[in-house]
Amino acid sequence: MAEQTYNPVTSGEIIDRAKRYVQEGYRLTQIHCTKTSTEMFIIYTFEKLDLTCENLKMHVQVGDTVPSISGIFPAAFLYENETHDLYGVNFSDMAVDFKGTFYETSVKQAFSMTGADNNE
Numbered sequence: 001m002a003e004q005t006y007n008p009v010t011s012g013e014i015i016d017r018a019k020r021y022v023q024e025g026y027r028l029t030q031i032h033c034t035k036t037s038t039e040m041f042i043i044y045t046f047e048k049l050d051l052t053c054e055n056l057k058m059h060v061q062v063g064d065t066v067p068s069i070s071g072i073f074p075a076a077f078l079y080e081n082e083t084h085d086l087y088g089v090n091f092s093d094m095a096v097d098f099k100g101t102f103y104e105t106s107v108k109q110a111f112s113m114t115g116a117d118n119n120e
Helices: 014-023 076-087
Strands: 006-008 027-035 040-047 053-060 065-067 090-092
Touching (some): 027 076, 076 090
Parallel strands (some): 065 090
Antiparallel strands (some): 040 053
């Protein structure tokens, strides 16, 4: 299995990068958000039919607004709504915006908290 690399990307670059990937024959494989004790970031993964993968890593904070790539990769709206509801990252111009109701959780933006914030 090939080693995965994570190329940095900013919110100002994500639209152009996504357009380039679609032009080069990539599909969107997944978007996920991860929070550690010191940082939070979104990973975008794109893949070609020959299984060539490219990963982009964007550093974010709760409340940041990131441009949606759902106008380029329509299925992105699912990942973006999930990231919004669980981590508190906003996306502008989503193809379908559930406005915070994609997931029903007992704690709003539950994954944006640290264990101490969540009384764990």
